Amino acid sequence: xxxxxxxxxxxxxxxxxxxxxxxxxxxxxxxxxxxxxxxxxxxxxxxxxxxxxxxxxxxxxxxxxxxxxxxxxxxxxxxxxxxxxxxxxxxxxxxxxxxxxxxxxxxxxxxxxxxxxxxxxxxxxxxxxxxxxxxxxxxxxxxxxxxxxxxxxxxxxxxxxxxxxxxxxxxxxxxxxxxxxxxxxxxxxxxxxxxxxxxxxxxxxxxxxxxxxxxxxxxxxxxxxxxxxxxxxxxxxxxxxxxxxxxxxxxxxxxxxxxxxxxxxxxxxxxxxxxxxxxxxxxxxxxxxxxxxxxxxxxxxxxxxxxxxxxxxxxxxxxxxxxxxxxxxxxxxxxxxxxxxxxxxxxxxxxxxxxxxxxxxxxxxxxxxxxxxxxxxxxxxxxxxxxxxxxxxxxxxxxxxxxxxxxxxxxxxxxxxxxxxxxxxxxxxxxxxxxxxxxxxxxxxxxxxxxxxxxxxxxxxxxxxxxxxxxxxxx
Amino acid sequence: xxxxxxxxxxxxxxxxxxxxxxxxxxxxxxxxxxxxxxxxxxxxxxxxxxxxxxxxxxxxxxxxxxxxxxxxxxxxxxxxxxxxxxxxxxxxxxxxxxxxxxxxxxxxxxxxxxxxxxxxxxxxxxxxxxxxxxxxxxxxxxxxxxxxxxxxxxxxxxxxxxxxxxxxxxxxxxxxxxxxxxxxxxxxxxxxxxxxxxxxxxxxxxxxxxxxxxxxxxxxxxxxxxxxxxxxxxxxxxxxxxxxxxxxxxxxxxxxxxxxxxxxxxxxxxxxxxxxxxxxxxxxxxxxxxxxxxxxxxxxxxxxxxxxxxxxxxxxxxxxxxxxxxxxxxxxxxxxxxxxxxxxxxxxxxxxxxxxxxxxxxxxxxxxxxxxxxxxxxxxxxxxxxxxxxxxxxxxxxxxxxxxxxxxxxxxxxxxxxxxxxxxxxxxxxxxxxxxxxxxxxxxxxxxxxxxxxxxxxxxxxxxxxxxxxxxxxx
Numbered sequence: 001x002x003x004x005x006x007x008x009x010x011x012x013x014x015x016x017x018x019x020x021x022x023x024x025x026x027x028x029x030x031x032x033x034x035x036x037x038x039x040x041x042x043x044x045x046x047x048x049x050x051x052x053x054x055x056x057x058x059x060x061x062x063x064x065x066x067x068x069x070x071x072x073x074x075x076x077x078x079x080x081x082x083x084x085x086x087x088x089x090x091x092x093x094x095x096x097x098x099x100x101x102x103x104x105x106x107x108x109x110x111x112x113x114x115x116x117x118x119x120x121x122x123x124x125x126x127x128x129x130x131x132x133x134x135x136x137x138x139x140x141x142x143x144x145x146x147x148x149x150x151x152x153x154x155x156x157x158x159x160x161x162x163x164x165x166x167x168x169x170x171x172x173x174x175x176x177x178x179x180x181x182x183x184x185x186x187x188x189x190x191x192x193x194x195x196x197x198x199x200x201x202x203x204x205x206x207x208x209x210x211x212x213x214x215x216x217x218x219x220x221x222x223x224x225x226x227x228x229x230x231x232x233x234x235x236x237x238x239x240x241x242x243x244x245x246x247x248x249x250x251x252x253x254x255x256x257x258x259x260x261x262x263x264x265x266x267x268x269x270x271x272x273x274x275x276x277x278x279x280x281x282x283x284x285x286x287x288x289x290x291x292x293x294x295x296x297x298x299x300x301x302x303x304x305x306x307x308x309x310x311x312x313x314x315x316x317x318x319x320x321x322x323x324x325x326x327x328x329x330x331x332x333x334x335x336x337x338x339x340x341x342x343x344x345x346x347x348x349x350x351x352x353x354x355x356x357x358x359x360x361x362x363x364x365x366x367x368x369x370x371x372x373x374x375x376x377x378x379x380x381x382x383x384x385x386x387x388x389x390x391x392x393x394x395x396x397x398x399x400x401x402x403x404x405x406x407x408x409x410x411x412x413x414x415x416x417x418x419x420x421x422x423x424x425x426x427x428x429x430x431x432x433x434x435x436x437x438x439x440x441x442x443x444x445x446x447x448x449x450x451x452x453x454x455x456x457x458x459x460x461x462x463x464x465x466x467x468x469x470x471x472x473x474x475x
Numbered sequence: 476x477x478x479x480x481x482x483x484x485x486x487x488x489x490x491x492x493x494x495x496x497x498x499x500x501x502x503x504x505x506x507x508x509x510x511x512x513x514x515x516x517x518x519x520x521x522x523x524x525x526x527x528x529x530x531x532x533x534x535x536x537x538x539x540x541x542x543x544x545x546x547x548x549x550x551x552x553x554x555x556x557x558x559x560x561x562x563x564x565x566x567x568x569x570x571x572x573x574x575x576x577x578x579x580x581x582x583x584x585x586x587x588x589x590x591x592x593x594x595x596x597x598x599x600x601x602x603x604x605x606x607x608x609x610x611x612x613x614x615x616x617x618x619x620x621x622x623x624x625x626x627x628x629x630x631x632x633x634x635x636x637x638x639x640x641x642x643x644x645x646x647x648x649x650x651x652x653x654x655x656x657x658x659x660x661x662x663x664x665x666x667x668x669x670x671x672x673x674x675x676x677x678x679x680x681x682x683x684x685x686x687x688x689x690x691x692x693x694x695x696x697x698x699x700x701x702x703x704x705x706x707x708x709x710x711x712x713x714x715x716x717x718x719x720x721x722x723x724x725x726x727x728x729x730x731x732x733x734x735x736x737x738x739x740x741x742x743x744x745x746x747x748x749x750x751x752x753x754x755x756x757x758x759x760x761x762x763x764x765x766x767x768x769x770x771x772x773x774x775x776x777x778x779x780x781x782x783x784x785x786x787x788x789x790x791x792x793x794x795x796x797x798x799x800x801x802x803x804x805x806x807x808x809x810x811x812x813x814x815x816x817x818x819x820x821x822x823x824x825x826x827x828x829x830x831x832x833x834x835x836x837x838x839x840x841x842x843x844x845x846x847x848x849x850x851x852x853x854x855x856x857x858x859x860x861x862x863x864x865x866x867x868x869x870x871x872x873x874x875x876x877x878x879x880x881x882x883x884x885x886x887x888x889x890x891x892x893x894x895x896x897x898x899x900x901x902x903x904x905x906x907x908x909x910x911x912x913x914x915x916x917x918x919x920x921x922x923x924x925x926x927x928x929x930x931x932x933x934x935x936x937x938x939x940x941x942x943x944x945x946x947x948x949x950x
Contacts, residue, residue: 082557253918253937254729362929370917375925382927436914440939442845443728450850452857453945454837461938462728464915470928 083148084435086217087156088135089205091163095198096132099164102189103171124261124345125166125221127239127430130420132162134427147431153207157438158237159216161202166222168194195229211445217434221259223341235444237437239430242365244291244341253365254440254464257433260367260418260426261345264316265325267352267419272408274332274401280308281396282331282355283346284324287313290340295360298387299337306393311335328353332404333379333396337361348418351377356407358396360386368417368429376410381473395475558623559910561692562631563610564680566638570673571607574639577664578646599736599820600641600696602714602905605895607637609902622906628682632913633712634691636677640700643669670704686920692909696734698816710919712912714905717840719766719816729915729939732908733842735893735901736820739791740800742827742894747883749807749876755783756871757806757830758821759799762788765815770835773862774812781868786810803828807879808854808871812836823893826852831882833871835861843892843904851885856948870950 092098097115104118105111112118120129134142135149142149150156168191202208208216213235220226220238223245230238230250238256240246270276286293287300303311310327314320328334334350338361350357357378366374374380379396386392419425454460567573572590579593580586587593595604609617610624617624625631643666677683683691688710695701695713698720705713705725713731715721745751761768762775778786785802789795803809809825813836825832832853841849849855854871861867894900929935 248936248938249940252939253922254915254939255937362927366922369921370914373921373924375921378925380925380927382929384928439845439911440729444939444941446844446848446850447728447841448941449848450853450855450949451941451945452837452855453859453947454857459940461723461940462730463723463936463938464727464729464919465724465934465936466919466923466926470926472928474925 082435083146084157084438085150085155086135086147086158086160086431086434087150087153087207088132088160088162091161091198092201094194095163095201099168099171099194103167106171106189120164120167122262122264123167123170124264125225125241126262127221127259127420127426128162128164128166128219130262130427131160131219131239131430132164134431135160135162145428145431146435156207157215158434158441159207161198161216161218161236163194163198163218165195165218165220165225169222169225192228195226199229199232212448214441214445214448219259221261223343237434237441239434242341242343242363244343244363249459249461254462255437257430257437258365258367258369259430260348261343262420263348263352263418264345265321265328265349265353267415268329268354270329272354272405272412274404277330277332277355278308279310279327279331280306280393281333281335281358282310282327283335283337284310284312284314284320284327285344285346286315286339289338291338293337293339295383295387296337299335299360302387302389303335303393308397309393324349325353328355331355332399333358335360336378338364347378351411351418352415354408354411354415356404356411358392368433371429372414372417375474377407377414379473379475380471381475382470385472395473399475557910558621559632559913560625560630561610561622561633561635561906561909562625562628562682563607563635563637566636566673567676569669570638570676574643574646574669578642581646581664595639595642597737597739598642598645599739600700600716601737602696602734602895602901603637603639603641603694605737605902606635606694606714606905607639609906610635610637620903620906621910631682632690633909633916634682636673636691636693636711638669638673638693640670640693640695641697644697644700667703670701674704674707687923689916689920689923694734696736698818712909712916714909717816717818717838719818719838724934724936728840729937730912732905732912733840733844734905735823735842736818737895738823738827738893739820740796740803740824740828742890743804743829745804745829747829747880747887749879752805752807752830753783754785754802754806755781755868756808756810756833757785757802758810758812759785759787759789759795759802760819760821761790761814764813766813768812768814770858770862771812774810774835777862777864778810778868783872784868799824800828803830806830807874808833810835811853813839813858822853826886826893827890829883829886829890831879831886833867843908846904847889847892850949852882852889854948854950855946856950857945860947870948874950 093115097118100118100120101112103121120126134145135147139149147158153159171189172191202216213233216233216236218226218233218236218238220230221241223241226233227245230246234250238246238251239259240251240256241259241261243251281303283299283303285296287296289296300311300313303309310331312323312327314323328349332355334346334353334355334357336344336347336350336357336359338344342361342364344361347357347359359374359378359380360383362383366372381392416422416425417429420427451460568590572593575593575595576587578596595601609620610622614624622633628634646664647666677691688708691708691711693701693708693711693713695705696716698716701708702720705721709725713721713726714734715726715731716734716736718726756778758774758778760771762771764771775786775788778784785806787798787802789798803824807830809821809828809830809832811819811822811825811832811834813819817836817839819836822832822834834849834853834855835858837858841847856867891897891900892904895902926935
């Protein structure tokens with residue numbers, strides 16, 4: 001049996017005021033007792049310190065004879081029981097605030113006198129902003145995070161490279177009729193040049209060279225972010241949305257972390273229920289996409305005639321977000337077909353809307369899948385089955401209201417994982433996921449440096465393979 | 476900076492006897508003070524309990540809104556900060572004590588009236604015995620282990636299958652001239668039948684079927700152990716010596732754990748030093764091996780004429796172990812060529828002998844490589860270079876005494892990882908390594924169950940690939 005301690009009471013307020021001491025108001029009137037009470041308090045405080053020391057010495061201390069011990073597992077402290085030490089590079093401005101500025105200027109914004117006035121624009125790839133801001137917060141506000149920021153790189157387990165690679169992709173000046181807007185006053189920003197210049201900068205860093213990049217963490221949430229240099233950073237832990245644009249030797253579930261997109265519509269704050277969810281299925285988004293997303297047009301053709309289904313073509317805009325929010329908050333199910341790559345932000349909009357996602361994206365990878373069982377919150381249908389005429393709506397109409405409520409109940413339990421602004425939300429979970437990579441990172445660092453020449457007919461890979469043959473639908 | 480608490484004193488003995496209380500011997504003579512002292516003690520104790528409760532409630536408790544939370548990361552308790560919950564199957568006797576009995580009977584042993592009288596025979600694959608015994612110890616003796624045993628399978632994160640698969644391999648009756656010894660009185664033990672019967676037994680277990688085996692842990696330390704059924708257990712976490720006999724879709728560094736062999740010669744208990752280590756290089760073992768081990772004969776030919784090298788052919792016996800101990804305790808370097816598979820127990824004998832290992836085994840995988848940097852304790856030479864006439868001894872003779880001492884110092888720091896009997900040794904580290912697999916195990920369980928039909932031209936694998944081209948030698 002698990003010897004989990006049972007003591008939970010008395011309440012924490014008893015820690016300082018001990019039961020033997022008189023109420024505070026009486027203290028001044030009782031000089032003799034005051035002395036005794038002081039003694040008791042001193043004793044209590046001392047005991048607390050002693051106990052603290054005991055914990056610190058015997059329970060949280062490093063075991064003896066322990067070289068190259070992993071901070072991940074052993075450097076516990078009371079604030080941060082299993083945190084890894086992360087050093088965030090102080091990158092040249094052009095890789096962080098400079099990207100925001102270029103983005104703003106290209107859209108007619110004003111130059112700001114102070115970086116703190118620059119506002120990272122709202123978009124689905126803003127994890128890069130949230131992580132950067134999080135590490136910049138005072139350590140007292142970061143209690144409980146799996147990543148402790150260290151200011152000395154020598155102490156670091158991992159190195160975070162906070163380049164705003166997704167915003168950089170779209171910071172290029174908007175082109176109209178192939179002419180760059182205002183090319184004279186503002187030299188055109190170039191994402192590709194910025195990517196390459198990041199690598200040049202990194203290649204001068206001692207810690208980048210030291211372990212061949214294995215202990216570096218990069219964020220490239222837009223599937224096209226860092227595309228030009230990804231081969232140079234592929235040893236690192238990549239924070240990505242999916243593996244749609246990445247080769248098997250560049251990224252994997254084992255080495256990297258799948259992030260949720262930031263949801264773009266407001267969270268549904270009401271309780272679970274189906275009374276106000278009159279439409280069966282909702283989808284709003286681009287009808288025409290490349291690759292896996294081609295299924296969208298087929299689904300439109302099938303679904304747009306169904307009475308209880310709302311399916312609309314729409315691009316990103318404030319107006320369409322407002323409409324999407326209304327749709328997602330008043331539908332039982334929300335369709336999630338693949339985009340150009342298997343992932344799309346719509347899934348996370350559906351989750352925070354408590355609108356049960358119907359995922360039609362055969363190659364999708366999902367964030368935090370060790371702690372979230374997506375079968376409890378979503379329905380999966382394989383593409384071939386989904387496009388059979390009548391299949392989808394027929395099946396969805398048959399789902400009982402009790403079952404919908406159950407999905408909603410589960411959605412409510414996990415939705416904090418998709419809230420970047422929740423202190424117990426996405427950012428915290430991303431760091432936890434990153435911290436879990438440390439043992440493998442250490443292993444690869446040590447192993448790579450002692451490997452001797454070998455003759456291989458195939459690459460030297462350690463894999464985790466799925467042996468499932470695949471199911472058709474979880475409906 | 477890492478806000479690690481600095482308090483380490485006062486010493487733990489102060490925890491119970493508070494400074495305000497009189498020495499124990501005075502208590503009976505001081506009735507009034509006794510009362511006060513009792514009050515102080517009670518207060519102190521109460522504060523301790525309160526503080527404990529505070530810790531338990533606020534620091535170690537599960538965060539709110541946390542469904543399907545991973546015990547690995549969140550179910551802290553003071554004894555076992557990041558333990559996973561392991562259920563050990565109560566296997567039918569024939570898979571545990573029955574194997575020891577069959578082994579003993581086949582070697583002329585007596586039938587024992589009580590399983591506690593059965594002695595697991597000393598051998599290099601005895602990790603299976605140590606893990607089984609460890610989980611059978613009272614939980615109070617297992618404080619600090621990363622694996623907490625639970626008696627209710629419903630609570631378990633992982634399921635340990637304690638079949639003595641390595642001993643089973645050699646428990647077949649010894650054949651002399653192809654005739655089974657005493658076939659009439661004792662029906663021949665069959666390892667293959669036992670393996671198959673284990674699978675039959677497992678297939679009736681609800682928890683085996685539930686997650687397709689991903690959350691099951693098997694030990695197969697002998698590279699041939701479980702060979703007949705390994706395809707059926709390949710989803711599980713395998714505790715192995717190397718991947719010599721395993722296919723890439725059966726085992727990997729990512730999914731499995733590399734164990735050290737139990738060392739077979741006594742630990743060197745003296746201090747570091749080279750005064751009593753007069754021979755340069757020592758090796759004793761089988762000259763002729765299959766596959767990677769063919770290099771042994773070549774090395775014998777090269778090295779047996781060198782004056783300061785001791786290289787001897789020898790098989791396992793008490794006498795040769797005695798001789799090997801003498802050699803390893805009095806040599807600076809100990810040769811570790813590949814055996815039939817890349818690993819061999821000799822490496823671990825060398826480590827506990829503080830005899831710097833010279834590893835000539837290009838495909839070797841090493842235990843606990845996330846916490847042990849083997850370049851600090853061993854020398855790696857690639858096979859092609861090692862067999863160049865004169866190369867090895869010339870290089871080794873050039874290593875400074877200071878450098879040898881440095882290797883020894885590092886060996887001393889890590890040798891507890893190779894001591895199965897050390898409470899802070901191998902067994903504890905194996906469970907830590909197993910516990911690190913849990914997030915990936917959970918991920919694979921959840922992911923496999925929601926995967927829909929996909930068309931793949933290659934297996935669906937997540938890999939970690941080494942991009943190194945290989946070095947020749949770390950000398």
